[in-house]
Amino acid sequence: MNLVEYPDAELMMFTLADQLASDLGTQLRTHDRASLSVPGGTTPGPVFDVLSGVGLDWDRVTVFPNDERWVPETSERSNGRLLKQRLLTGKAAAATFLPLYAGAERPEDAIDALAEAIEPHLPISVLLLGMGADMHTASLFPGADRLAEALAPDAPVLLPMRAAGAGEPRVTLSARVLRDAMAIHVLITGAEKRAALERAMDLTPDQAPIRAVLDEATVHWAA
Numbered sequence: 001m002n003l004v005e006y007p008d009a010e011l012m013m014f015t016l017a018d019q020l021a022s023d024l025g026t027q028l029r030t031h032d033r034a035s036l037s038v039p040g041g042t043t044p045g046p047v048f049d050v051l052s053g054v055g056l057d058w059d060r061v062t063v064f065p066n067d068e069r070w071v072p073e074t075s076e077r078s079n080g081r082l083l084k085q086r087l088l089t090g091k092a093a094a095a096t097f098l099p100l101y102a103g104a105e106r107p108e109d110a111i112d113a114l115a116e117a118i119e120p121h122l123p124i125s126v127l128l129l130g131m132g133a134d135m136h137t138a139s140l141f142p143g144a145d146r147l148a149e150a151l152a153p154d155a156p157v158l159l160p161m162r163a164a165g166a167g168e169p170r171v172t173l174s175a176r177v178l179r180d181a182m183a184i185h186v187l188i189t190g191a192e193k194r195a196a197l198e199r200a201m202d203l204t205p206d207q208a209p210i211r212a213v214l215d216e217a218t219v220h221w222a223a
């Protein structure tokens with residue numbers, strides 16, 4: 001793991017947005033298209049605000065979330081809603097968005113079609129992940145019903161996931177899809193998550209799912 005510590009969160013958000021833009025630019029110089037997968041939750045909004053204003057060939061970029069809560073975009077809990085409001089705006093409005101929610105009642109009813117839409121955009125060119133204090137990343141929660149399947153080397157691209165700490169049912173990219181990304185960044189803030197990150201280093205991915213990507217990741221941290 002490569003850990004970068006910043007003196008304050010604002011500086012981190014700017015620097016990280018710059019880094020993501022530069023990683024995307026590198027990919028676009030040698031490939032027709034690039035893919036960017038990002039987390040929802042409460043932490044990454046300021047990174048999205050900066051990144052959305054960066055000049056890039058956004059019309060050659062496909063954006064999708066790491067995971068989604070099984071709620072429509074009218075819900076405040078929708079990651080798709082967050083991305084549309086904070087990332088797919090300004091210059092980045094030219095990017096193509098792939099939602100991980102479809103209006104079916106259960107994720108199981110739509111998972112195959114959602115996975116099929118993601119498949120052509122793999123491996124992910126640039127991956128940004130968040131982490132919870134329970135060491136989950138994407139919707140790979142410790143104790144989740146299909147965690148073992150999602151951590152398997154031959155896991156499907158996308159899985160439905162239910163866990164005590166997750167609220168509503170979720171869908172999530174599998175660990176192998178996350179790990180195969182060309183560039184992996186993890187964004188965390190605060191002392192609690194920093195301690196959890198250090199704990200995760202001594203645990204296995206089924207105990208601490210973030211562990212599945214840490215060897216390849218750059219972790220960005222500020223208090």
Ligand SMILES: O=C(O)[C@H](O)[C@@H](O)[C@H](O)[C@H](O)COP(=O)(O)O
Pocket residue numbers: 038039040041042043044066067068069079129130131132136137138139
């Ligand atoms: O949809 C989600 O919930 C995320 O993708 C999830 O994995 C998130 O990154 C962490 O839960 C951290 O969330 P916070 O930034 O809100 O602490």
